[in-house]
Amino acid sequence: xxxxxxxxxxxxGAAPPTVARATMKDVxxxxxxxxxxxxxxxxxEPGVSQQVRERVNRAAARxxxxxxxxxxxxxxxxxxxxxxxxxxxxxxxxxxxSLLRSLEDVARGHSTxxxxxxxxxxxxxxxxxxxxxxxxxxxGLVLMPATSRQEYLAAxxxxxxxxxxxxxxPHGVDADSVTVDNVLGSRHAVEHLLAHGxxxxxxxSDLAAIQTAGDRLRGYRxxxxxxxIPAADRLEVSDLRxxxxxxxxxxxxxxxxxxxPTAVFAGRNDLAxxxxxxxxSLGLAHRVAAVxxxxxxxxxxxxxxxxxVRQNVAQIGAEVGRLLFARIAGDTAPPRRVxxxxxxxxxxxxxxxxx
Amino acid sequence: xxxxxxxxxxxxGAAPPTVARATMKDVxxxxxxxxxxxxxxxxxEPGVSQQVRERVNRAAARxxxxxxxxxxxxxxxxxxxxxxxxxxxxxxxxxxxSLLRSLEDVARGHSTxxxxxxxxxxxxxxxxxxxxxxxxxxxGLVLMPATSRQEYLAAxxxxxxxxxxxxxxPHGVDADSVTVDNVLGSRHAVEHLLAHGxxxxxxxSDLAAIQTAGDRLRGYRxxxxxxxIPAADRLEVSDLRxxxxxxxxxxxxxxxxxxxPTAVFAGRNDLAxxxxxxxxSLGLAHRVAAVxxxxxxxxxxxxxxxxxVRQNVAQIGAEVGRLLFARIAGDTAPPRRVxxxxxxxxxxxxxxxxx
DNA sequence: TCGCCTTGTGACAACGTTGTCAGGTCCGGT
DNA sequence: ACCGGACCTGACAACGTTGTCACAAGGCGA
Numbered sequence: 001x002x003x004x005x006x007x008x009x010x011x012x013g014a015a016p017p018t019v020a021r022a023t024m025k026d027v028x029x030x031x032x033x034x035x036x037x038x039x040x041x042x043x044x045e046p047g048v049s050q051q052v053r054e055r056v057n058r059a060a061a062r063x064x065x066x067x068x069x070x071x072x073x074x075x076x077x078x079x080x081x082x083x084x085x086x087x088x089x090x091x092x093x094x095x096x097x098s099l100l101r102s103l104e105d106v107a108r109g110h111s112t113x114x115x116x117x118x119x120x121x122x123x124x125x126x127x128x129x130x131x132x133x134x135x136x137x138x139x140g141l142v143l144m145p146a147t148s149r150q151e152y153l154a155a156x157x158x159x160x161x162x163x164x165x166x167x168x169x170p171h172g173v174d175a176d177s178v179t180v181d182n183v184l185g186s187r188h189a190v191e192h193l194l195a196h197g198x199x200x201x202x203x204x205s206d207l208a209a210i211q212t213a214g215d216r217l218r219g220y221r222x223x224x225x226x227x228x229i230p231a232a233d234r235l236e237v238s239d240l241r242x243x244x245x246x247x248x249x250x251x252x253x254x255x256x257x258x259x260x261p262t263a264v265f266a267g268r269n270d271l272a273x274x275x276x277x278x279x280x281s282l283g284l285a286h287r288v289a290a291v292x293x294x295x296x297x298x299x300x301x302x303x304x305x306x307x308x309v310r311q312n313v314a315q316i317g318a319e320v321g322r323l324l325f326a327r328i329a330g331d332t333a334p335p336r337r338v339x340x341x342x343x344x345x346x347x348x349x350x351x352x353x354x355x
Numbered sequence: 356x357x358x359x360x361x362x363x364x365x366x367x368g369a370a371p372p373t374v375a376r377a378t379m380k381d382v383x384x385x386x387x388x389x390x391x392x393x394x395x396x397x398x399x400e401p402g403v404s405q406q407v408r409e410r411v412n413r414a415a416a417r418x419x420x421x422x423x424x425x426x427x428x429x430x431x432x433x434x435x436x437x438x439x440x441x442x443x444x445x446x447x448x449x450x451x452x453s454l455l456r457s458l459e460d461v462a463r464g465h466s467t468x469x470x471x472x473x474x475x476x477x478x479x480x481x482x483x484x485x486x487x488x489x490x491x492x493x494x495g496l497v498l499m500p501a502t503s504r505q506e507y508l509a510a511x512x513x514x515x516x517x518x519x520x521x522x523x524x525p526h527g528v529d530a531d532s533v534t535v536d537n538v539l540g541s542r543h544a545v546e547h548l549l550a551h552g553x554x555x556x557x558x559x560s561d562l563a564a565i566q567t568a569g570d571r572l573r574g575y576r577x578x579x580x581x582x583x584i585p586a587a588d589r590l591e592v593s594d595l596r597x598x599x600x601x602x603x604x605x606x607x608x609x610x611x612x613x614x615x616p617t618a619v620f621a622g623r624n625d626l627a628x629x630x631x632x633x634x635x636s637l638g639l640a641h642r643v644a645a646v647x648x649x650x651x652x653x654x655x656x657x658x659x660x661x662x663x664v665r666q667n668v669a670q671i672g673a674e675v676g677r678l679l680f681a682r683i684a685g686d687t688a689p690p691r692r693v694x695x696x697x698x699x700x701x702x703x704x705x706x707x708x709x710x
Numbered sequence: 711t712c713g714c715c716t717t718g719t720g721a722c723a724a725c726g727t728t729g730t731c732a733g734g735t736c737c738g739g740t
Numbered sequence: 741a742c743c744g745g746a747c748c749t750g751a752c753a754a755c756g757t758t759g760t761c762a763c764a765a766g767g768c769g770a
Contacts, residue, residue, distance in 0.1 A: 021514060023726055034750045039728060047748060064510035069490045070425040070436075071726035074755045081425075083470070083491075091471075092456035094449065094652070101447035104473060113487065115438070116446075116471040118459060132468065135424045136438075155419035159376060276656060296652075297449075301631060303658040378756055389720045394758060402718060426756035429725045 022063035031059035042067055073137075084140040084324065085115040085133040087126060089167075092118070094296050095269065095313060096144070099166065102317025103142060110325050112139065119146040121210065127152055134161065140324045142166055148209055162327030166320050168211040169337065176323045178316055178338040182212050182293075185309040185342035186219025189265055189291045192307075192344060194227045197354050198263040198289060202235040202253060204246050204275060205267035213238075216267040216293055235261055246274025254282055262288060262354035269294035269308075276302060276349075289352040293342075300347055307350025309342045316340060377418035386414035397422055428492075439495040439679065440470040440488040442481060444522075447473070449651050450624065450668060451499070454521065457672025458497060465680050467494065474501040476565065482507055489516065495679045497521055503564055505530075517682030519675050523566040524692065531678045533671050533693040537567050537648075540664040540697035541574025544620055544646045547662075547699060549582045552709050553618040553644060557590040557608060559601050559630060560622035568593075571622040571648055590616055601629025609637055617643060617709035624649035624663075631657060631704075644707040648697075655702055662705025664697045671695060 024038040031038070033052060040048050041056040042065075048056075059065075073079040086103055088096035096118070104114050115133060119126050126146045130153065133141065140162035143150075149172040157163060157173055165177035193201050203220040206213035217236065224234050237249045246266065254260055264279070266272035272292025279285045286304060295310040319338055344350075379393040386393070388407060395403050396411040397420075403411075414420075428434040441458055443451035451473070459469050470488060474481050481501045485508065488496065495517035498505075504527040512518060512528055520532035548556050558575040561568035572591065579589050592604045601621065609615055619634070621627035627647025634640045641659060650665040674693055699705075 025726080035726090036728075036750060036752095037748090039726095040749090043728085049748065052748085064514055066486075066511075066514075067490045068492065068726055070492060071429055071755090072728075074426055074429060074757090075726080075728045076755085082487075085468075090456065091446075091459065092449075092453045094447075094452075097449075097452035098447045100471065101445065101473060104446065104471070108472075111487075113440075113470050113472065113484075113491070115468050116455065116459070117463075117468065118456060129468075131421075132437075132466075135422050136468070137423065137425060156421075159419055159421075273653065273656070280656070298628065298651075298653045298657070301628070301635070301657055302653070380756080390756090391720060391722095391758075392718090394756095395719090398758085404718065407718080423756055426725090427758075429727090430756080430758045431725085 021068075022060075022065045023068070024065075026063055027056060027059045027065050030063060031055045080112075080139045080328070081137045082112050083115055083136065083138045084112055084142065084328075085117070085129075085136075085138045086142045087117050087119055087129055087133075088142075088144045089146070090118045090120060091116050093270070095294055095311075098313040099144075099317045099320075102314050103321050106318060106321025106325065110328075119144070121146045121207070123147040130156070139328050140164070142320055142324060144168060145170070145211075148211075162324055164320050164324045164327070166316065174335045176327070176335050176337070178319045178323065178340065180311045180316070180340045180342045182215035182342075183219040183222065185293060185311075185344075186216040186265075186267070187223045188219075188342075188344050189293065189309050189350070190220050190223035191227075192346075192350055193263045193265065193289055193291060194223060194229075196263075196289065196351060199227075199229055199354075200233055200235065200259060200261040201263040201265055202237065202250070202261040203265045203267060204240055204249060204271045205236070205238050206240055206271070208238050213267055220265060240271055240274075243270045243274035243277070246271040247278045248274075250275050250278035251282065254278075254284070263352075264288060264290045266290070266292045268292075269296045269299075272296075272299075272306060272308070276306065285349075287352065287355050289350055289354075291344075291350040295345060302349070304349040304352070305347035307347045308345050310345045311342050312340060376423075377415075377420045378423070379420075381418055382411060382414045382420050385418060386410045435467075435494045435683070436492050437466055438468050438470055438491065438493045439497065440472070440484075440491075440493045441497045442472050442474055442484055442488075443497075443499045444501070445473045445475060446471050448625070450649055450666075453668040454499075454672045454675075457669050458676050461673060461676025461680065465683075467680075474499070476501045476562070478502040485511070494683050495519070497675055497679060499523060500525070503566075517679055519679045519682070521671065521675050529690045531682065531691050531693075533674045533678065533695065535666045535671070535695045535697045537570035537697075538574040538577065540648060540666075540699075541571040541620075541622070542578045543574075543697075543699050544648065544664050544705070545575050545578035546582075547701075547705055548618045548620065548644055548646060549578065549584075551618075551644065551706060554582075554584055554709075555588055555590065555614060555616045556618040556620055557592065557605070557616040558620045558622060559595055559604060559626045560591070560593050561595055561626070563593050568622055575620060595626055595629075598625045598629035598632070601626040602633040603629075605630050605633035606637065609633075609639070618707075619643060619645045621645070621647045623647075624651045624654075627651075627654075627661060627663070631661065640704075642707065642710050644705055644709075646699075646705040650700060657704070659704040659707070660702035662702045663700050665700045666697050667695060 024035045028035045028038045038056055041053050086100055090096055100116055107114050117129050123146050142164050144167045150170050151172040153173050163175045169177045169179055205217045208214055240246050264275045266275045279288050292306055292308045295308045299306040379390045382393045383390045393411055396408050445451055455471055462469050472484050478501050497519050499522045505525050506527040508528050518530045524532045524534055560572045563569055595601050619630045621630045634643050647661055647663045650663045654661040
């Protein structure tokens with residue numbers, strides 16, 4: 001509430017001390033040309049003499065001019081923002097992180113930046129973030145959904161927002177997706193254990209509501225059922241969220257009375273880690289078989305090395321990028337469902353026979 | 356080149372099949388109010404009757420209206436874009452990925468999205484990406500530089516772009532930074548090996564031009580020098596970029612004639628992994644001591660478990676976020692250099708005595 | 711009845727940029 | 741001397757939004 005009637009000049013003195021950025025107007029004034037000519041120089045458009053061009057460039061450099069893409073995009077007819085959004089489960093997890101990296105590599109080839117976010121299986125966060133990214137007019141969306149149904153996306157898909165689902169297929173809407181065959185991968189893993197003579201096989205899995213977790217559990221049940229294992233010999237522990245959960249669950253199984261399981265199948269990489277920790281501390285690492293779903297760095301360096309169902313992450317990421325940028329380029333073919341077959345990687349822990 | 360003189364209506368039939376998005380104008384027309392009133396409703400501003408408010412909201416819903424933050428930011432006086440950029444070494448690496456995640460968590464608390472990019476130690480990419488992100492008017496920058504000097508940033512810093520360096524301090528410009536004391540951490544690691552009686556200790560490090568690699572090498576030299584180890588007994592292998600490089604280097608060391616090293620100090624987590632692989636395949640894993648710089652998931656599950664110099668990544672990320680958002684909020688204090696002390700985590704591999 | 715205040719609403723300009731179009735200058739050809 | 745065209749350059753409107761200000765309608769006290 002200063003009593004000075006002379007207002008501070010608009011470019012300075014505001015509460016945040018940032019100086020106002022130079023605009024084309026400023027560059028035009030300094031170089032003695034029109035704004036439009038500055039625009040032409042900045043965008044490397046023809047029709048400007050070399051002399052003027054240099055004068056404008058010097059003025060721009062002197063004023064630290066930086067092109068404002070938002071204003072530019074606003075004016076340009078149907079311009080892209082050069083940004084896509086990637087909504088993954090947890091970008092610090094090796095699976096999401098690798099996926100993000102391979103998507104980034106594809107995006108860079110299209111001069112596009114990637115907005116990355118973690119959903120932590122929180123449906124509300126997913127909806128809020130999608131809304132925020134749409135408001136930012138991202139050119140495309142890559143989604144590893146935390147919601148069980150994605151009807152809320154219908155309007156955006158109708159509006160033509162290029163969207164690719166990854167790791168989990170869409171429900172309630174139709175869109176491209178790249179997933180692995182979780183039921184198959186899981187069935188192969190369990191069949192592999194059965195082939196080695198195991199009958200009491202534990203499966204560790206995440207929240208049943210999570211699509212991949214459900215599918216992997218189904219694969220276990222399919223394989224066990226096909227082998228004629230009685231329900232009483234099936235051991236399912238669900239709703240495990242963290243490695244610690246898995247570790248506790250496995251310890252609990254070996255502390256109770258009755259016949260102990262001879263093999264463990266972990267439905268996600270970090271659950272496998274928890275299981276390995278538990279077996280190791282129980283002194284059972286070399287006596288109980290273990291197979292994990294999802295490979296991870298160093299799985300081959302464990303003792304015994306961990307047998308896993310591997311998803312080719314680089315392939316998934318590249319495929320997602322390919323689909324997304326095809327859509328962004330205008331591809332209007334019906335949605336595609338790409339399903340990648342996981343492979344069983346034998347390393348030792350899965351080839352232990354029941355004692 | 357259709358001969359139909361009737362032009363297609365502007366909202367449809369364009370080459371990219373996306374329908375034009377509804378704007379406030381459309382919502383205004385449908386609900387029979389002015390654009391400004393729509394703006395008021397969308398922004399939850401007072402001064403609109405409940406009746407009109409509902410009418411506008413219905414129209415917006417019917418048209419799938421989505422607020423355009425770019426246009427909004429353009430008009431608003433000194434608005435934020437709600438985006439920050441994180442330029443890291445490689446976002447699929449567990450260190451960068453964890454850092455990104457903890458930064459994301461801070462950013463989410465400020466309703467801010469994170470643009471993530473990998474630099475792969477390419478200076479040109481760093482400069483190009485910074486330019487692109489500045490053009491997008493990000494509210495702040497977090498940089499793990501690939502360039503050796505950052506003078507190119509001077510204009511942006513002058514213009515008040517909040518910037519925090521992480522893992523590596525700035526050169527040629529002054530800005531906030533959060534780093535660990537690499538020389539100290541490295542010295543501690545080597546002193547630890549010396550204390551266990553080792554004298555022939557190999558150090559594996561990355562390109563000498565990389566600041567952290569240089570610092571870690573210096574720590575090795577300091578410790579070796581202080582212990583009076585003759586230069587002939589120092590074994591330095593530099594310019595190792597990948598785990599495979601490290602693995603090859605270690606194998607080569609044990610295939611040559613002369614006294615073999617009794618301990619390995621790896622200057623980065625993936626080089627440690629390569630070293631472990633080599634020692635394992637040589638059958639030396641339990642006879643040669645190994646210490647790594649940077650902890651990583653599962654380092655404790657190796658056999659022997661790997662002794663490492665740990666950087667508290669969550670703490671670093673949180674500190675970076677704190678500094679950055681303080682700057683964004685207008686903090687103009689002189690640049691701060693936060694240095695975090697790494698800790699040596701003893702797990703077994705580093706406590707093996709020379710045979 | 712008058713004046714004044716409150717409440718709700720809209721017209722208009724502006725943010726920084728680019729598409730459109732209308733010049734102006736200079737050249738060579740007749 | 742005149743004209744046509746190539747080449748540069750700038751005025752203006754528009755993109756979708758919000759800040760400013762003006763105004764209309766209604767209520768209330770004098």
